[in-house]
Amino acid sequence: MPRQFFVGGNFKMNGSVEAIKKIIGNLNSADLDPKTEVVIAPPALYLLLTREHLKPGIEVAAQNVFDKPNGAFTGEISVDQLKDSNITWTLLGHSERRVILQEDDAFVASKTKAALDGGIGVIFCCGESLEQRESSKTIEVVTTQLRAIKEKIADWSKIVIAYEPIWAIGTGKVASTEQAQEVHAAIRAWLKKEVSDKVADETRIIYGGSVSEKNCKDLSKQPDIDGFLVGGASLKPAFTDIINSRL
Numbered sequence: 597m598p599r600q601f602f603v604g605g606n607f608k609m610n611g612s613v614e615a616i617k618k619i620i621g622n623l624n625s626a627d628l629d630p631k632t633e634v635v636i637a638p639p640a641l642y643l644l645l646t647r648e649h650l651k652p653g654i655e656v657a658a659q660n661v662f663d664k665p666n667g668a669f670t671g672e673i674s675v676d677q678l679k680d681s682n683i684t685w686t687l688l689g690h691s692e693r694r695v696i697l698q699e700d701d702a703f704v705a706s707k708t709k710a711a712l713d714g715g716i717g718v719i720f721c722c723g724e725s726l727e728q729r730e731s732s733k734t735i736e737v738v739t740t741q742l743r744a745i746k747e748k749i750a751d752w753s754k755i756v757i758a759y760e761p762i763w764a765i766g767t768g769k770v771a772s773t774e775q776a777q778e779v780h781a782a783i784r785a786w787l788k789k790e791v792s793d794k795v796a797d798e799t800r801i802i803y804g805g806s807v808s809e810k811n812c813k814d815l816s817k818q819p820d821i822d823g824f825l826v827g828g829a830s831l832k833p834a835f836t837d838i839i840n841s842r843l
């Protein structure tokens with residue numbers, strides 16, 4: 597079975613009621629490739645509004661979720677609260693949270709387990725810094741991040757792995773098709789060795805970092821690139837061209 601192409605839009609801390617309604621209007625009226633799974637992640641404040649206005653068939657993701665079921669955790673949102681609001685996915689492990697908010701592998705893994713146990717899909721982000729790439733540590737860094745979740749979870753069916761090299765995020769410096777394909781293939785080889793042939797075959801590995809309507813087609817032709825996690829360009833009308841990159 598070929599893996600279904602997957603495109604996520606990570607709005608990060610951008611947007612307003614008006615701007616997000618406009619993006620939703622664009623998506624609702626666009627002709628989107630029915631073979632591509634689309635998930636958008638607005639800021640938490642706009643999750644419900646997004647779910648209410650977005651057409652069925654496009655899913656909504658939180659940008660984060662907490663690993664405790666409820667209680668005195670000011671500022672956090674639980675898996676059950678997401679489910680109660682028909683939010684079916686969450687991003688986890690984004691480098692902006694790892695770096696700026698100092699989330700470590702163990703915390704990201706704990707949140708991944710909580711989301712999966714509760715039935716929410718996880719777009720699990722991993723990737724290296726420029727310094728790590730320049731010292732040839734890319735595969736080691738990425739597999740260490742993956743190993744932290746492997747130790748906590750048994751079922752990989754609701755995980756999408758997003759490879760997002762930090763040096764390519766928001767910089768306009770996209771990884772070359774060869775650089776991205778090389779890391780995606782290494783992640784798949786790691787899954788085969790450390791998890792199973794089936795998980796390696798079935799898990800979507802998507803690329804994120806300065807994806808645009810201009811570079812998406814070439815990237816989408818690589819055998820181990822199963823889609824994209826798009827930041828800046830997901831706020832623009834051209835996001836639909838990225839969703840349709842395999843057409």
Ligand SMILES: O=C(CO)COP(=O)(O)O
Pocket residue numbers: 606690760764765766767768804805806807825826827828829
């Ligand atoms: O971080 C990203 C998606 O999660 C990528 O962001 P950009 O597409 O803006 O580089």
